[in-house]
Amino acid sequence: MQDLGIRVLIEGNNLYRLMGGLLITIRIAIISAIISILFGIPFGIVMTSKNKLVRFVCRTYLEAVRIIPVMVWLFIFYFGVPKLTGIHIAGDVVSVIVFSIWGTAEMGDLVRGAVTSLPKHQKESGKAIGLTNLQIYSYIIIPQSIRRLLPGTINLVTRMIKTTSLVVLIGVVEVLKVGQQVIESFVLQSPSASFWVYGFIFFLYFIICYPISLFARKLELRWKE
């Protein structure tokens, strides 16, 4: 039988299935990114606190999340937590939890960087004209920080999309797993399927992440002045 070659991608509903798989990864990434941004902003502001104990706790959380590979965190939550508590959590929920914990730490560090990079007199001038702390943050610190924050945050989203490819290793059926299924079911008609399918997935990730990181770089350049 003739090898289908690249046509394996459009054979039957393969393309549709692969895209569906990709959507699952992207959905995990986007949900985690939203949670990370929501929790990361207050976390980052707390990290700039003058209280030593508060700073120590935040620092420990950040470093603990950073030093252990994400893959290990996925294992801990997927294999360890059910063993300890007896509650089984589905792979995609585990992924969202782990990526949110990881993302919150990273986002917090970005926010901390943006807030501390503002000149001190901004805050002091606010205080001098009698604004309350809440007013200083909502009218002075946050609007100015957002500009410094946005490129980093967009980069974090691409990192999130790239890292969520790991969820296949804890049994979530996403694009790579669908790819494997397609390859297996077409092994006779298309012996070279794995080259085309994995090559296509590689290309898909590039097509998604490249424009986003390009956009982040543009913003960074424009806002540098």
Place this chain on the structure above:
Amino acid sequence: MDIGFILEISSLYLEAAKFTLKLASIGIILSLLIGLFCSLVNYYKVKFLKKIVNWYIELSRNTPLLIQLFFLYYGLPKVGIKLGAFTCAVIGLAFLGGSYMAEAFRGGLEAVSKAQIEAGLSIGLTKAQVTRYIIFPQALAVSIPSIGANAIFIIKETSIVSAISLKDLMFVTKDIIGIYYKTNEALLMLVVAYLIILLPLSLLLTYIERRLRYAGFGN
């Protein structure tokens, strides 16, 4: 917790940790070479090569390592390129790390002021000598913190090579969970192993960063 069991499996983890370190060191060295090459090509604006290098950097930065490994290990043999799992992992890590290292070097090279180069040329040094004795040492000092951070990043990225059946720390852990069902012990050892590898490096990096800042500002 079963202490006896932990002692029993510790030799397995030692082997796996050695493997992880071996893979990571080869990956880091190759990444450094690729990164240095790419950053120099960009710095001296070598025609044609510059285009290739920039495409490589974009491709490497915008795709996940796991997909790269799957493509190398499962995809390429179908078109006649058969590589061992270890070779694939090394290529994957170098491909990924190279672009990160290139960014690190770029930052360093850009930090060297034009006046330094012109001064070197004006006292009669050749272009190669200026690169070797003036640009390189100064650029390196600036890039070291990001190079260190990238090295740690590459070590952490090795945690997914078990996907192409290499016997690293993750592989051993999964094996032990599967065979003995001693999840807690296996995961504890996994975390401890990574901490033993990464914590000293991370502390060293913080120390170097502080020293470099002192060197820069003189206080």
